[in-house]
Every structure is written in C-alpha cells, then in structure tokens.
Amino acid sequence: MDEIGVLREAFGPEEVPSQAAENRARAALHQRMSSKEQRVIRIDRHRRNRFVIAAGAAVAAAAAVAAVAVVVSGGDDRPPAPVAAPTPSSPARGVLPFARPASAAEYLENAAWTAERKPWKEPRPDQFMYIETLELRNKPAYEREHPNDPIKAGMGETRKIQDWNSIDGQTKASYKDGRLVVTKRGEGGDTWDRIAWSTITSMTSPDKVPDGVRGPGSMGIDLDAFIGQYVVPPNVQAAIFRHLAQTPGMTMNPDAVNIDGRPAVGLGRIIEGYLSQELLFDKQTYQFIGERLVAIKDHVTHGDDGDSVSHRGDVYRQVIYSKMTIVDRPGDTQ
Template sequence: MDVTGVLHEAFGPDDVPSQAAENRARAALQQRMSSREPRVTSKDRRHRIRFAITAGVAVAAAAAVVAAVAVTRGDDHAPAPKAAPATSAVLPFARPASAAEYLENAAWTAERRPWTDPRPDQFMYIETLELRNKPAYENQHPNDPIRPGQGETRKIQEWNSVDGQTRASYRDGRLVVTKRGEGGDFFDRIAWSTITSMTDPDTIPDGVPGPGSMGVNLDAFIGQYVVPPNVQAAIFRHLARKPEMTVNPDAVNIDGRPAVGLGRIIEGYLSQELLFDKQTYQFIGERMVAIKDHVTHGDDGDAVIHRGDVYRQIIYAKMIIVDRPGDTR
C-alpha cells in the first residue's frame, strides 16, 4: 500500500478522522493533568502536548511493517541465535476476548523470536513511520490532531548504542553521529543491565528507571529500546495484569492488515493504545485518539477536542540490532 492508501485507511473518506485511526503512548501524557483540571494557557498546552509527543520518543505506513523484531550480527563467528522456548506451539487463546488474553498471546509470540545478545558496541536500530501533520501546518498548530489534507507519513531512523554512549540520526538528509557529552546534544539511556533484568512480570516497574531522575513509562519504553524476547514478553504480561487495560473494539487497518488496540483511557477522553497484529499478535505500533468530545479551558482560550481526533499514530517498521550507525539490516 502506498502513502496515499495508508492515509486513506487511517482517516477514511470523512473530513474528521475515524475513531479507528490514532495512537500515542507517552508517559508524560499520563501526568499532564490532574483529575481536577487546572487553568492553563495555550503556551502550557503546546509545551505539554509537544513534550508528550517527544518525551522519550525515538518513536512511529508506507512500506510493509516488520513487526517481528529481528536481530542481525555483523561478525562471521557470532553465536547462533537462542532457540525459542520449548513450550506449546499453540496460542494460549484461540479467540482472545479481553486485553489480558490479547497480551498473553502477544507475550507468547514475543517469546518465539530468535535472539542473539548484542555486544556493547552494537546499536539498537529503530525505524518508525509516523503519521503527522505537514511541517508548515505543524509549526503553526503544534497541538492540533492530524488533519485531513495536512497529514503525511514520515520515516524516522535512529541508532543508539547498546552501551548508551553513541546515538545517530538523519538531519537534513545527512547521518549525524553524536557521542555522549559532545556537541551539546545531551542524552541519557537506560542501562542494558537494567533492561535485561526485566524478566519477571511481578517486579517490572511501571516507570523504568534511568540515570539520575530519568524514567520512562513502560508503554513508551518498549518503543524506544530493542529488548530481548523474554523482556518484551514479561512487559506484556505485566501490562495484562492492569485492570485499566482495555481492548479497542474497532479494528484498525495498518498497511492493509487488521490491528487491535490495547490500552488505557487517559484523562477521561484519550485512548492511549499499543497496536498488535490481529492475526500474529506481533507488536506493531502505538496510537492515541480522542474517544469523546472534550474542552480544555485556558486563560487565553479553549482547546476543543473532537471524538475521533488522532494525536499520534506510529508504526514500528524495524527494531533490530546492527553493527554501526547507518546499518539497517
């Protein structure tokens, strides 16, 4: 499906995006407002929503989605990938009905990915496809949902070293590699040892701790790091125990395939969801959509949200381990 087709699937023929076209899972958004809504300015809203979009986001449908996370090694003598767990080859739930059952199927699928532990000098490569407003419109209306006629799919490519010391991305068509502490581009990453320790659903934190006061919401974390299969499975099982997790009843077409949204209601009017392939239960993306009309009052005006407004939609096209920045396989 080409970009036009993807946007058509996301929005449908109506002027207002359908409820089945959204996503955004950001930790900051869960803390954006208290249960009693404070008075905020438009500047505050721009800061908060912009932060929610970018906080910890390396994250985001024009090409086929590669949602089963693969792992590559560049050396000829790399050990063979670890075999999948020797458990039943039958899905736990043939017809899942609840978020917990869907997430258990997702955990079961994740556990069967081949995996080779990366070296510290290798890189987590995450390629995402983000549905966003065109830059000119987005710069003028940073808080707006994705608008028909203004939306476009952007491919984002980022590389972060396993040891957290190097990152790379494309800027103006040029691959820029930054070492920690260089060029004023400050960044922190969660330690690999912390990531690999997250194998028990009972002890996984909702906020994954990082250096200093850094922390990443668990829903956002799985889109920012290439994690081992047993860690991803444990995260899904941890989320499955959350009573607030719900199943979005509307199927979403992602690159022509049906997807299911599993998530929670934020602030009473936003559905923050992780997206899974409805047939394979592979983790393929995230979205955030308004599930009902809402007005946020501010000193300099009101922000009006309409049911079906899409605030975030991201597809994870690749999440793999590579040898160096610029590698994509």
C-alpha cells in the same frame, strides 16, 4: 466444518500442521466416517490450550496441552493413528494460550507468548539498537502553527524516522536534512540519558517490570514510551506485556487500524477521561507494531489561550514500528 477444518481449529489460528499430519488425519477420519458408527466429538473449549483431535479414545497429550476427548458408541473401538502434536522443541507448532482472545489481558498473553518465540542473540556493547518508524503527522507548515492539533484530513502525511542508539548508551545517530549525523556523548556538550542495558535485561518477569522503569538512566520512563524506544530481548518484551495485562483499566479496541490500513488491535488505557493511549498489535500475528493516541469522545479543554475542542475519533499520535533490530553500526538497517 470439514475434518481438516476441525484439525486446524485444534491447532489454533496460526499453527498449521504438516502435510503428513494432515494426510494421516484425513485418512483416519474418512475411515471412521465411512462406517455406520455414531460418534460424538466433544472439545473442551474452556481450557487455554487445545490438543489435536484423534478419533477413538482420549489421546495422550503433552502436559501443557488440554485434552480433546472423542466418544465412540458401538463397533470397533480401535483408535486410528494419532496426529502428531506440537512439541516444546518446535515452538512454532505450539498452541496459542487463547485462540480467540476476548479481553486485553488475554490478547497481551498471546502477544507475550509470541514474543518469547523470537530468535535473539545477546548484543555487544558497541552494537546499536536500530528503530525505524512511520509516523502519521500533519504537514510541517501546519504542525508548526498548530503543534497540539490532531491529524487533520488532507493535512496528514507519513514520515519515516530512523534512529540508532548504542547498547552502551554512548553514541546515537539519526538523519538530519538527508545526512546521517553520529553524535558521541559529551561532544560539544551534548548529553542524554539512556536506560542501562543491565537494567533492561533484569526485567525478566512481570513482577520485575515497574510501571515507571527504574534503574540507571531510566528517569522513570513510562512503559508505553519505553517499549517503542528500546530494542529489548524477547523475554523482556514478554514480561512487559504480562505486566501490562495485570494493569487495571487496560482495554481492547478491536477496531483500531494501523497506518497503512491493515487491521490492528489497540490495547491501552484511558487518560484524561477522553483519550485512549494504545499499543497496536497485528490482528493476526500478535506482533507489536506501533502505538497511537486517539480521542474516544468529544471533549473541550479550557486553557489560558482559549478552548481546545476534541472530537471522537481524532488521532493525535500514530506510529508504526516498521523495524526494530540490532545492527553493528549507524547507517545499518539489518
């Protein structure tokens, strides 16, 4: 690995230092490499966060960042100018908690860390949560006849779904037969339940996030469903990820693939002994992008209407959240 590769390794997989910082690092390291000194660089890989390497003595670092020591034997031991380290005032230049997450808990901590750094403006009660999904489904005719079947080869298609729900829970909208239909609670006897915004915004830490979300209008909805049905503040999304990281039985499927073939990681739990219920995250950015339900082994389910056979790899549900944002009115998408 060359000197800039070492520098990038210290910053983590996504945080690239400025050009000025790279130039300083290259000049300093080339100066040391041109001498006859023998140097050993030791990087503490057992700490969560890494610090930027500087040749010479150990470099003073921000309290949250692990130190990287450089040991020099003989010769001039004056350290070169240190490379600028990430600072709390510039969160995009921070260091991920785990450079190479090896478990569901570590990956979820990276996802929480990433979520916390998203911009956010508290919405007004009359604004709307807009959620746009791409769902992999069987073709309508086949789905009507076989509603519980997995996605069949040659039968699957991607459907774009758009939903708007007001922050105050009093209005919803969606497209039906190509027409945007807006419904007010109580119109024509139509009613529904939505979790109160005050309940959502109260979930600011893992201990405040129950497995079944409780509070006004909640109906004890599972977190796996909740996270894709509501646009929540970044600190709430981070708290949910950290709560899930503490949940027994969470597994990581590094080979999950999302709806358009881009690499994704699946984090979830085994249900009924043969199905993996997974939340999907972008493999590079740790962004939450969707969910899926997939069989992890062959299984036969006995029922009154006959046996249902599942095969390893069968996908029963796969949804990608292509957009989740706050908008002013139904029909708005940004």
